[in-house]
Amino acid sequence: MTPEELSSAVTACLKDAIDAGEFSIELPSEVRVERPRNRDHGDWATNIALQLSKQAGMNPRQFAGILSSRLEKIDGVAKVDIAGPGFLNITLDAGAAGELAKAIVEAGPAYGRSDALSGTRINLEFVSANPTGPIHLGGTRWAAVGDALARVFESQGAEVTREYYFNDHGAQIDRFARSLLASAKGEPAPEDGYAGAYIEDIASRVLAVEPNILELPEAEAQERFRAIGVDLMFGDIKESLHNFGVDFDVYFHEDSLHENGQVEMLLEKLKGSKNLYEKDGAWWLNSTEFGDDKDRVVIKSDGNAAYIAGDIAYIQNKRERGFDLNLYMLGADHHGYVARLKAAAAALGHDPECVEVLIGQMVNLVKDGKPVRMSKRAGTVVTLEDLVDAVGVDAARYTLARFSTDSNIDIDLDLLTKRSNENPVFYVQYAHARTYALARNAEAAGVDDSAFDAALLSHPTEGALLAALGQYPGVVAQASTFREPHRVARHLEVIAGTYHRWYDACRIAPQNGEEVTDVNRTRLWLNTAARQVLANGLDLLGVSAPERM
RNA sequence: GCCCUCGUAGCUCAGGGGAUAGAGCGGUUGCCUCCGGAGCAACAGGCCGUAGGUUCGAAUCCUAUCGAGGGCACCA
Numbered sequence: 001m002t003p004e005e006l007s008s009a010v011t012a013c014l015k016d017a018i019d020a021g022e023f024s025i026e027l028p029s030e031v032r033v034e035r036p037r038n039r040d041h042g043d044w045a046t047n048i049a050l051q052l053s054k055q056a057g058m059n060p061r062q063f064a065g066i067l068s069s070r071l072e073k074i075d076g077v078a079k080v081d082i083a084g085p086g087f088l089n090i091t092l093d094a095g096a097a098g099e100l101a102k103a104i105v106e107a108g109p110a111y112g113r114s115d116a117l118s119g120t121r122i123n124l125e126f127v128s129a130n131p132t133g134p135i136h137l138g139g140t141r142w143a144a145v146g147d148a149l150a151r152v153f154e155s156q157g158a159e160v161t162r163e164y165y166f167n168d169h170g171a172q173i174d175r176f177a178r179s180l181l182a183s184a185k186g187e188p189a190p191e192d193g194y195a196g197a198y199i200e201d202i203a204s205r206v207l208a209v210e211p212n213i214l215e216l217p218e219a220e221a222q223e224r225f226r227a228i229g230v231d232l233m234f235g236d237i238k239e240s241l242h243n244f245g246v247d248f249d250v251y252f253h254e255d256s257l258h259e260n261g262q263v264e265m266l267l268e269k270l271k272g273s274k275n276l277y278e279k280d281g282a283w284w285l286n287s288t289e290f291g292d293d294k295d296r297v298v299i300k301s302d303g304n305a306a307y308i309a310g311d312i313a314y315i316q317n318k319r320e321r322g323f324d325l326n327l328y329m330l331g332a333d334h335h336g337y338v339a340r341l342k343a344a345a346a347a348l349g350h351d352p353e354c355v356e357v358l359i360g361q362m363v364n365l366v367k368d369g370k371p372v373r374m375s376k377r378a379g380t381v382v383t384l385e386d387l388v389d390a391v392g393v394d395a396a397r398y399t400l401a402r403f404s405t406d407s408n409i410d411i412d413l414d415l416l417t418k419r420s421n422e423n424p425v426f427y428v429q430y431a432h433a434r435t436y437a438l439a440r441n442a443e444a445a446g447v448d449d450s451a452f453d454a455a456l457l458s459h460p461t462e463g464a465l466l467a468a469l470g471q472y473p474g475v476v477a478q479a480s481t482f483r484e485p486h487r488v489a490r491h492l493e494v495i496a497g498t499y500h501r502w503y504d505a506c507r508i509a510p511q512n513g514e515e516v517t518d519v520n521r522t523r524l525w526l527n528t529a530a531r532q533v534l535a536n537g538l539d540l541l542g543v544s545a546p547e548r549m
Numbered sequence: 550g551c552c553c554u555c556g557u558a559g560c561u562c563a564g565g566g567g568a569u570a571g572a573g574c575g576g577u578u579g580c581c582u583c584c585g586g587a588g589c590a591a592c593a594g595g596c597c598g599u600a601g602g603u604u605c606g607a608a609u610c611c612u613a614u615c616g617a618g619g620g621c622a623c624c625a
Contacts, residue, residue: 047567084568170625282623293621300623307625332619335553406554430587441584490563504589
């Protein structure tokens with residue numbers, strides 16, 4: 001029995017008790033059963049008596065008493081104890097927990113998936129770095145987390161579009177183009193420009209494409225460097241993301257919003273919105289209503305559209321493409337965008353809820369325990385490729401995805417490389433590989449899956465492993481609702497831990513000449529179940545699940 | 550000045566109202582005639598930044614405060 005099944009059975013008991021008039025309360029939307037830390041407290045525990053007794057006008061233990069007599073009648077429940085202030089501790093029948101092993105094996109890759117988001121179209125925008133250089137550590141974090149989040153949504157039935165928004169004009173790109181030009185001429189990088197080996201590399205590749213480029217007038221040459229350089233740079237970015245296992249469905253070019261005067265037309269229409277007003281010759285968006293500290297100019301007093309006009313048009317564009325939910329995954333240096341994006345959605349007449357901004361904290365580079373500022377100028381930028389070269393794709397993706405995006409993370413490349421074998425990803429992958437080793441040995445010893453008797457999975461480590469496997473679907477669901485894929489990684493570490501301990505305590509293959517029994521066969525099922533859940537979870541993180549290491 | 554995030558073991562971090570606060574790394578000590586030792590077991594290590602509040606119950610929610618990081622253009 002899974003915690004979800006138990007939880008809905010408990011809910012049904014509550015409903016019956018209410019219908020029978022045993023107490024009068026509102027049925028809670030969700031009843032949570034938790035795995036108690038202390039095994040003396042049963043297989044699963046719930047605190048609903050503590051939560052609901054006040055509403056029912058009785059003390060918690062009294063409430064728990066009424067409920068427990070009903071819980072005891074649930075199929076698969078062996079015993080219900082009332083403990084402490086009013087916890088209900090539930091112990092399952094010997095076979096009830098073990099049945100899960102078979103259920104998982106039969107569900108296969110579908111175990112942990114749900115249809116909670118089926119029919120929901122989600123646009124998830126992440127990375128979105130302008131092509132002025134390679135993806136650095138910050139962008140790499142969003143690539144790892146964003147893609148994992150997309151996979152989590154997909155596992156819940158959503159249709160996800162991974163989107164990358166960029167522009168190739170403006171001050172940043174100008175600096176990039178001037179830096180390329182300078183490099184091609186053999187001059188030092190401009191004062192406000194970019195330095196680094198990649199500039200020389202791109203510059204020489206531009207020269208290879210267009211050998212006569214330096215004979216053009218300065219302005220024309222710079223424009224050619226911009227156009228060709230951006231293409232080359234973007235090619236490199238896409239390639240390194242692809243090698244990282246992240247492929248975007250849409251690379252959205254900001255300029256496409258401005259074609260055919262689309263933005264102007266949209267702004268004209270918006271002048272009728274109550275969220276847009278005229279003051280001092282400019283048009284303002286009332287973003288303060290959505291938490292901004294000041295309203296933002298949309299149309300400058302010179303009549304030109306401000307940058308934010310593009311954001312507004314972009315939201316409209318996304319809405320027209322039919323997305324139910326538009327997620328923006330941005331770094332903490334963009335947190336000021338939240339209010340204006342919400343305000344923009346409202347101004348367009350959309351529910352601001354259709355725009356959701358996920359703010360993630362920054363990645364810091366650390367060397368010898370001291371922070372190092374990443375600077376494109378100083379050439380101290382650590383890129384996605386540097387990280388992958390140092391530790392490999394699996395360790396890189398896992399490391400970045402296992403932290404909450406609410407916390408800053410420090411990365412010490414030297415330390416990471418040195419300790420790469422101790423990265424938790426290997427702990428999890430090793431558990432997965434071990435399931436294959438055990439299966440190979442089991443087969444050699446004549447153990448097959450011809451029998452399954454759930455009641456034989458009676459060892460404490462088997463209970464713990466089954467419980468961890470049973471919690472997996474709930475963890476994935478939480479990762480989806482909270483937009484926190486790191487929960488999946490953390491739970492895989494728990495599963496790997498319970499698996500290793502089970503391995504240590506229980507054998508699948510019989511030892512020196514003992515007969516094969518149903519215990520061996522049933523354990524083989526549990527082994528396969530553990531492998532399946534580890535593989536499903538690693539897949540959500542975009543990390544490989546090796547058969548051997 | 551205002552806004553956002555964080556402050557938990559020596560280090561890096563989990564913990565979204567529950568029972569005795571966890572993991573990895575680092576430290577000490579055990580475990581390979583036995584399915585993979587990239588593993589397991591044990592020990593040491595904590596006024597959960599501080600002070601109030603809400604609650605039967607707070608690391609978790611609220612307020613204040615200190616500290617760290619990030620943001621607050623008719624730039625893009």
